[in-house]
Amino acid sequence: MAKADQRGKSRQRRERAIRFGFFSIALASIMTLTLIVVFLFMEGLPILSKVSVKDFLFGHYWYPTDDPPDFGIFPLIVASIAVTVVSSLMSIPLGIMTAIYLAEVASFRVREWVKPIVELLAVLPSVVIGFFGMVIVAPFLQSVFDIPTGLNLFNASLMLAFMSVPTICTLSEDAIFSVPKELKEASLALGATHWETIARVVVPASLSGICTAVILGMSRAIGETMVVLMVAGGAGLVPHSLFDPVRPMPASIAAEMAEAPFRSDHYYALFATGIVLFAFTLLFNLVADHVAHRYKQVGAATL
Amino acid sequence: MNESSVAHVDCGATAFPESEKAHKEKRIAPGIRAHRRLFQSFVFWFFRLSAAVNGIALLIIVYFLVARGWRAINWTFLTQPPLEAMTKGGILPCIVGTLCLSIGALLVALPIGVASAIYLHEYAHPGRLLRLIRLGINNLAGVPSVIFGLFGLAFFVVWLDFGVSILSGALTLGAMTLPVIIGASEEALRSVPDTYREASLGLGATKWQTIYRVVLPAALPGILTGAILGLSRAAGETAPIMFTAAVFYSPSLPSSLFDEIMALPYHIYVLATAGTEIEATRHLQYGTALVLIVLVLGLNLVAIFYRARLRRRM
Numbered sequence: 001m002a003k004a005d006q007r008g009k010s011r012q013r014r015e016r017a018i019r020f021g022f023f024s025i026a027l028a029s030i031m032t033l034t035l036i037v038v039f040l041f042m043e044g045l046p047i048l049s050k051v052s053v054k055d056f057l058f059g060h061y062w063y064p065t066d067d068p069p070d071f072g073i074f075p076l077i078v079a080s081i082a083v084t085v086v087s088s089l090m091s092i093p094l095g096i097m098t099a100i101y102l103a104e105v106a107s108f109r110v111r112e113w114v115k116p117i118v119e120l121l122a123v124l125p126s127v128v129i130g131f132f133g134m135v136i137v138a139p140f141l142q143s144v145f146d147i148p149t150g151l152n153l154f155n156a157s158l159m160l161a162f163m164s165v166p167t168i169c170t171l172s173e174d175a176i177f178s179v180p181k182e183l184k185e186a187s188l189a190l191g192a193t194h195w196e197t198i199a200r201v202v203v204p205a206s207l208s209g210i211c212t213a214v215i216l217g218m219s220r221a222i223g224e225t226m227v228v229l230m231v232a233g234g235a236g237l238v239p240h241s242l243f244d245p246v247r248p249m250p251a252s253i254a255a256e257m258a259e260a261p262f263r264s265d266h267y268y269a270l271f272a273t274g275i276v277l278f279a280f281t282l283l284f285n286l287v288a289d290h291v292a293h294r295y296k297q298v299g300a301a302t303l
Numbered sequence: 304m305n306e307s308s309v310a311h312v313d314c315g316a317t318a319f320p321e322s323e324k325a326h327k328e329k330r331i332a333p334g335i336r337a338h339r340r341l342f343q344s345f346v347f348w349f350f351r352l353s354a355a356v357n358g359i360a361l362l363i364i365v366y367f368l369v370a371r372g373w374r375a376i377n378w379t380f381l382t383q384p385p386l387e388a389m390t391k392g393g394i395l396p397c398i399v400g401t402l403c404l405s406i407g408a409l410l411v412a413l414p415i416g417v418a419s420a421i422y423l424h425e426y427a428h429p430g431r432l433l434r435l436i437r438l439g440i441n442n443l444a445g446v447p448s449v450i451f452g453l454f455g456l457a458f459f460v461v462w463l464d465f466g467v468s469i470l471s472g473a474l475t476l477g478a479m480t481l482p483v484i485i486g487a488s489e490e491a492l493r494s495v496p497d498t499y500r501e502a503s504l505g506l507g508a509t510k511w512q513t514i515y516r517v518v519l520p521a522a523l524p525g526i527l528t529g530a531i532l533g534l535s536r537a538a539g540e541t542a543p544i545m546f547t548a549a550v551f552y553s554p555s556l557p558s559s560l561f562d563e564i565m566a567l568p569y570h571i572y573v574l575a576t577a578g579t580e581i582e583a584t585r586h587l588q589y590g591t592a593l594v595l596i597v598l599v600l601g602l603n604l605v606a607i608f609y610r611a612r613l614r615r616r617m
Contacts (some may be wrong), residue, residue, distance in 0.1 A: 011488050011509060018511045019426050026422035028415050029485070030439035032478045036446060039457040094353050101350035116607050117358045123366065123532075124604050125539025126448075131575055132364050136584070162360050169357075193517075194345035216445065223447025227540040230576060250449040250542070255455070257546050278446065286444040288330045289438060299610040 040278060043263075046070065058273065062236040062247075062262035064256065064266040068172045072267045079153070079246035082239055083232065084222045084279045086157035087164060091221070092214055094161070095168025096232065099213075102169070102177040104198055122166030130230035133159040138231070147243045149233060156232035160224055164217035171216060175209020176202060191257065208295035212288045219284035225250035249277045368593045375590025385552065390580050394591055397462060399556055400469075400564035401538050401598070406479050407473025408537040413530055415477075417482030423485070424492040425514055444482035448542040451479045455547035470560040472548020478535040479543055484602075487529020491522040524613050528606045535602035539595065541568040551577070569597045 051071045059072015097252040098118065102111055138150025139159065149208065179202050189196040203210070231243020234255065253270050331380045379393055386392030420441075455475030465471045495518050503513040519526075551570035557564045574588045575581065 014312050015509050015511055018380070022418055022426055023421035025415055025418040026427070026436055028419060029443050030436060030479060032438050032445050032481070034455045035458060036450065039454055039462070043453075043457045061617055077592060094356060097353035098357055101347075101354045103348050105350050106354070112356065112611075115353055117361055119607065120600060120603060121357055121361050123535055123539070124361075125541070125568055125595055125601055126601055127541045127571050128368070128596055129364070131571055131588065131592050132367065134575060135588075136367050147419070160359075165357060179544070188312075193339050193343045195346050196339070219445050223445070223450070225447065225449040225452075228574065230572065245603055250447060252455065253449050254542055257453070271453060271457070274450055278450050279452075281445050282442060285442045
């Protein structure tokens with residue numbers, strides 16, 4: 001009896017140890033995230049001994065290799081926001097309409113085919129999309145619009161749009177799909193057409209999920225590197241037209257890090273740019289998370 | 304689900320009993336209903352169009368890469384290192400490098416990812432701690448790839464002094480793939496019916512025995528699908544390896560974990576932007592891009608079909 005008791009106890013102890021082991025491993029993601037923040041700040045903050053926060057964020061000139069160098073990332077921030085906004089103007093309607101099509105309109109058979117296509121669009125490597133934008137889309141734009149260079153804000157936004165459509169589409173579709181059937185049936189029974197049901201019942205009911213999808217799609221666009229590095233044109237100026245070449249933050253970091261001498265001011269400035277970029281995406285993700293939890297749709301009762 | 308909702312529309316629109324329909328049309332001006340249905344079909348065509356745009360975009364990209372890239376691909380291209388300042392020869396070191404990096408990343412991310420998913424789905428209770436861990440995972444998934452590159456450079460390359468190497472690159476890519484693996488593994492665990500667990504616990508097995516002997520084997524196919532997706536994601540990424548593992552050119556294949564290497568995505572980038580003979584190496588660029596998407600899309604197609612078969616069996 002005592003023996004069995006002891007065996008039970010040791011079994012329990014082992015179970016608790018295993019549980020603790022899994023718990024510690026589950027913390028790996030948070031730890032990685034923390035390390036990312038720590039090292040970004042460690043390598044980025046020293047630049048503030050050379051320029052003030054205000055001059056860094058709002059300085060209009062980014063000439064890090066000049067003598068004396070200028071470390072103003074305002075044009076880079078504006079460029080990042082510009083490509084994100086312009087690409088969203090394309091990707092949000094396209095993504096949401098595709099999501100509605102998949103969740104509500106398409107027959108089962110069509111859906112089985114279209115869904116993998118959207119998923120495959122999501123996994124195209126960014127460098128391939130950038131390459132495509134460079135060698136196919138850029139010459140095309142140049143000849144059609146008669147502009148000096150095809151590598152510009154518009155081209156980059158177009159390519160980014162196709163990278164964020166899958167994110168927006170997949171997440172919105174999940175949200176639309178999870179709208180309780182009773183709501184739709186009630187609306188249809190009242191005589192509304194299928195479209196009226198979608199517009200007045202289904203979409204409003206899944207709005208929080210769609211918002212989350214849109215925010216995450218924008219977050220993907222602002223952080224995307226290879227596309228803007230290869231396609232945006234690389235001029236560190238505040239853009240005045242849709243066809244101006246620009247240099248968003250990720251492009252600047254990726255292009256210059258290889259040339260920046262180790263632990264020089266330029267190197268620190270690039271890490272500090274990384275902090276700003278990280279802050280943007282963190283903000284997007286936290287807002288998305290907040291929207292998803294705050295306005296979570298739990299059955300029909302919360303409507 | 305879809306078919307049923309479509310069927311409901313038809314009920315609402317056409318299959319009204321005659322008397323009720325007449326009654327309705329007396330009250331609403333005639334033609335309005337037809338107008339509404341016309342509008343609906345107009346809007347639905349718009350939806351179809353936007354879905355088609357996605358397919359067309361994918362087709363155009365794949366078409367151009369295949370049409371212009373397949374000529375570059377032959378046995379020499381796949382089995383030779385680059386020659387004459389990268390204007391001729393093949394891409395063998397890049398293929399090997401990409402395989403090393405993505406498999407390395409998977410070796411890092413798979414055990415940690417599966418274990419995290421087991422904790423999240425099998426052990427954790429809802430509460431603030433769980434919410435915090437999930438927040439961490441979601442935010443890690445949203446970190447831009449170039450930030451992973453900076454992190455890898457500062458942490459693995461410099462601080463841990465691994466140098467620009469396969470090890471640094473694989474660890475960086477592993478950190479980036481972690482959320483993908485966790486997500487896929489959790490979904491796989493969720494698809495295992497609770498009755499399995501209850502049966503095992505009812506027979507006197509402990510929680511761990513249940514997970515190890517019952518839940519994991521049942522979830523294994525789903526986890527493998529996730530692993531394939533993670534592998535393809537790691538294979539296609541450029542920015543995280545730019546400062547941590549990849550080099551323009553290395554004459555020999557890697558012999559240790561601390562060697563720097565060439566990789567397919569970085570090779571495309573270098574040839575397309577930084578070479579002195581950008582136009583002359585166009586066919587090599589197309590060829591390399593084609594090899595990369597065949598690798599990535601191939602892995603994904605395998606995962607998609609595998610998953611579709613799994614779902615049908617469930």
